[in-house]
Amino acid sequence: MDIRARRIFRLSLTTALALAIAYAMGGIFAFLAPLFAFILTLKPAPPMGIRGLLAVVIIISLTTGTGLLLVPMLMHYPVSAMLLAALGLYLSAYLTLHLHQAALGMFVALGTSLISTAGLYNFTMGSELVQALAGGMAIAIISQWLVYPFFPEPSGTAGSTPDQPPPDPRESRWIAMRSTLIVLPVYFMALTNPSLYMAAIMKSISLGQQASELDARHAGRELLGSTFLAGFYAMAVWVGLSILPNLWMFFLWILLAGIHIGAKIYGALPTRLSPSFWVNVMTTLLILIGPAVADVSSGKDVYMASFVRLGLFIFVSLYAWVTLSMLDAWRHRQMNRHLQPEPS
Template sequence: MQLQARRVFRLSCVVALSLALAYGLGLPLPFLAPMLAMMLVSEPAPPMKLKGLLGLSVAIMLVPGLGLLLIPLLLNYPMAAVLLVALGLYASFYLSVNQDKGLMGTLLALGITMISALGTVDYSLATMVLQSLVSSVVLVVICQWLVYPWFPEDNEPETSTKPTPEQTNWIALRGTLIVLPVYLVALTNPLAYMAMIMKSVALARQSSLVSAKNAGIELLGSTFLGGCFGLLFWSLLGIATNLWMFFLWMLLFGCYFSSKIYQLIPSRFSTSFWVNVVTTMLIVLGPAVEDSANGNDVYAAMFSRLSLFVIVTLYAWFAVYLFEYLHVRRTQSNDVASNVSSSESSIC
């Protein structure tokens, strides 16, 4: 089988299987499992071994668990806690960009924001998010173990170019600027704005891979398209509402998105664009399942969340352009200063 086809089937099967098992086992925040599966499996690589899984599980309990330590600070010393959250966000995006640890960086960003915000309402909600992160990652890796032997990767490693240290610092600062204001807004009502935090982290992750020139179509386009696919998915699921059909629809949608990600179906958009489409769709679908179970108006809640997502995306677009402008100005001023110093030295 062609390598691209193997990657398509591997990614779609892992995402669909992790979704079915997360909902079937009744995990807290079950939509986190397919979201993390998309982030983890979209980068072609063999699954981690048992030793790596144990180490990652411990790291998840320790690193995102730092959000639990921020809860007393938020309640008693909010300014100090917000500064620590900003430092944690910078470290998370630095890990993602410079150290090639995208999953750990994303989990750190989600942990220190979601866990600390929910902890101001109820400590048990914060521990539930931490348990959900750990169980979701373990579930995704187990799904990888089951699927990978059927669709293995070639042995040829793919090399990727790393940004310079200066670019890494700017990208990490840009990601922090995208998430931190959303986090501050979410502190006013963590339960209502939790999906907005997840969306901002996904946008910050995507913004590290796009240029300012393409930020508008990449960020806004993927958000809007993800919302449309979420509405379409929910409408199709209404034909026969059960876990088996949930799995099959996710498998079908996953095959389509994976084909776009790996260019089996040609697309002018980047991999990060389609990953964000899937992430947005899952963030829309996850709360919709809870709304349906609680008897709430699903479509009204969907449109409300999508409106918030568009606002957050517009702000992320502005942040990308602002930091690009500041970066260009700083580079130009440094060039002018270096030219002046070189001319003075030549005169002397």
């Protein structure tokens, strides 16, 4: 089998299998498992072993559990807590950019923002969310164990990545600051209504990581375009699922969407858009469709809730684009001012 086909089927089947296992177990945040499975399987490498799984679960519990420590501070010392949250978001972006610890940076960001927000709304929910994050990662890794033997990487290519030049510390600090400013206002809004903005926080964290690789010229197409397209994918999956609403059909529709988007990511289907664009489409699709399924069981109006959620995602994407453009324009002006010769 062609190496691109192996990667496409491994990515889509691992994501769909993690979704089926998580929803069969009945977790309240079941959509986290396929999201983690998709992120982990993007890299063409064998899955981690049992020791790696245990280490990851411990790291997730520690990094996200620190968000619960912010809850009493948010209630009694809100200014200090918000400054600590800003520091945590900056640290998470710096870990991702400068130290190339993307998974660790993501969980620091989730603990700082998502867990503290959920804990402020309901401390029990915050504790359950920490358990759901660790459990979702475990399900994702187990799904990798089950799928990888059928679609392994050819010998000599597994885990091979080109050497990257060491990052410039000043550039890393600047991009980390830019990423923090994208996530922080959404976090502040979520503190006023945690139940409404929790999904928007996850979207802003995803955008903050994606914006680290973008410039202002391509940010609009990458950030807004991928969000709109994810909305169309989510509607297509929902219409297909409404024909026969059961877990196996959910599994099959996510598998089909994963195959099509994976083919775009790995270049099997021609596209003018970057792989990061399609990665953001799939992550946004999972963040949209998962809460929509949960809305059915809770008796909410699915269409209205999904419309509000998608509107928030578009607003967050638009804000990220405007922030990115303004900060880059300001920085270019400052650099040009320093480069101009002083009058004699």
